Amino acid sequence: MEKKKKRLVFRTIVLSVLVLTLIFVLVVNANQDRPKLEEGDPAPNFKLDRLDQEGETIELADLEGQGVMINFWATYCEPCKEEMPYMDQLYEEYNDQGIEIIAVSVDKNEIVINNFYNSLDLSFPSVHDKNETVMEAYEVIPLPTSYFINPDGTIERVVQGPLTLERLEEYFLEILPQ
């Protein structure tokens, strides 16, 4: 009987090791497709030169305490351009209440960014991610992509694709400082 017990123990160990390995592999595999940045994670810090105010820079870490919308866009992206007026409209209202917008353009040449920015007479900070390092850090694939950052610096929401005025306002309220 001793022998049979030993055999059962051996089989149980071997099977558990195999099952655990399988579960481990499946979990690792499932996590591979998922973006590394998710809601709740701290937003990676970055610092870029402002195009709208010469000589000024903007750094995310300095904006702690404010709700921040980071909008990745480009001039060759039509839906990106369509949501800009909404952002500008709400910016006037919510900037005083502690909401900041950073429009990060991934264009190559600054002329096109400034031309568009000036043509719509936009007022929120405009920056140029020339080397696409911020874009890579934020894992931006489709444009536009918007990150909504809580006052404590964590990501509240990630939106891929264009936003309507109503949804934009709703998301602003989520990250509004108390």
Added chain:
Amino acid sequence: MSVKSVKCDCGHINHEGTVLCEACGKPIEGNQHIDGNDEKHVLEMRYEGSARRSKTYKRTFIDKTWAFFSSVKVGVWLIVITLVLSALGTIYPQEKFKNSPLPSSQFYVEEYGLTGKIFYQLGFHNMYDSWWYITLVALIGVSLIICSIDRYVPLRRALKNQKTKRHEIFVKRQRLVSEDNNLTEDDLNQLKTNLKSKRYKVYEDDGHIMAEKNRFSRWGAYVNHIGLIIILIAAIFRMFEVMHVEDYVWVREGETRVIPSTNQEYYVKNEEFIYEVYDPVQQEQFRMALEDVENPVPKNFQTNAIIYKAVGETITGQEPELEEVERGEVRLNQPVTFDGYSLYQAGTQVESEYDSMTFTVSLEDESLGEFTFDTDDAPPQFELESGTTVNVDGWFPELEFTESGPSSFSKFPRNPGMILSVENPETNNLERFFYLQEDIVPLSDENQLAVEVTEVDRRSASGLSVKKDYTLPLFGVGAAIFMIGVVQGLYWYHRRIWIHPKDGKYLIGVHTNKNWFGMKQELDKVTSGTNVGEFTDQQEMK
């Protein structure tokens, strides 16, 4: 000792489920159906008639699961299912290679119709990373391990416990037998000498003789399985970024870009891209071969690259301080390597973009100066020496005309368009021009100034694939062990000959695990110069 063990007439105590006594080989009554010996005369010798435990105990859940995976039939089915599915997955491109802006839910049905829709709905568009595919492969691994344990352990025990003196029935029911041999002492000695010269180990016990060689060949299959398991483990390691990285980056000439998947630690600069073709004029030996070829035949795709490492802490978005770590020429199959990473030449867009355009402005054939528009960094305004000012009103890297006028659908200057307005103190007029396809079109008939394109500079984009793979040595070790197992099992044969004295005559039984033809030839040599009679091949014809 278990109650269920079986005692053989020879006194050896066998495990439950034993088919042939481990010691003397006598078939154990009641168990002959297990190996099908009840229907055939020749004994099944694959596992020496040992008790494969899975065939006997099926009580607890663990035992039942074990028994399930221990079945070779189950293993073969798992392999067949995986094979068929793997093949089906190649019918249409996998999701990551579909190369289309359409989402998968539309791509497959629009591109391939109904079958494409089925392909997508069954989840075959993302097969090789799917949980069910990985589970299938893992189950093959489980089956491999359990089958091996379940066969190796009893087989090894049976071969270890075998006795020289075998039961008559065991010898008689071997495939090759020779009965009623009258052998003298000289015959037996000659036989033993012959066997030894054929590298058999000869054992004797009470007049019984057993000769055996190449037992290690029986372990080939298990060595082979260890190799496969190492390969599976290597495949698991490949899932981790520490061990394996594969990515891609486009770098234009003159551009420095961060290398993806390196945590923004490394940067690559494309110093120059070189594209060469075979030239029938310069190289006479290619003239004949190139005669009927319409398009140029590429000879070399090369990126002269510099690899930099970012030193110190840099806030993302700021220009990092770069330190050169490597410099080299990346050609096809000749990567540049640094710190475990390799950059391979993997794509080209030869001279596909404009790097800069140079213009001259003149008034009545008198030059007012020139300026160069650098497509990436050009300022919005140029001041010429003559006091002429050129404003860039619109820049469209990849021009298209939409309802709202000229626009661009990308940021890459492949087909740029530009609107220029030129202000000159003499004409005192704002004159506008449109740049399109290396030509200038005045936007008004009243333009007095003339703008001309004097030079364009094109650049190539180089696609580099980024690879890091520390798992390859492990795959190599696995494959080598796999191969050793194959060679071990295929090129050597486990052969045994039993000489069984009975009533003054001798019964001879012969077993080999494969290559019976070779065995028969070897028997001719072993029995030469002796009185051993013909061997009968008892294999039943089906």
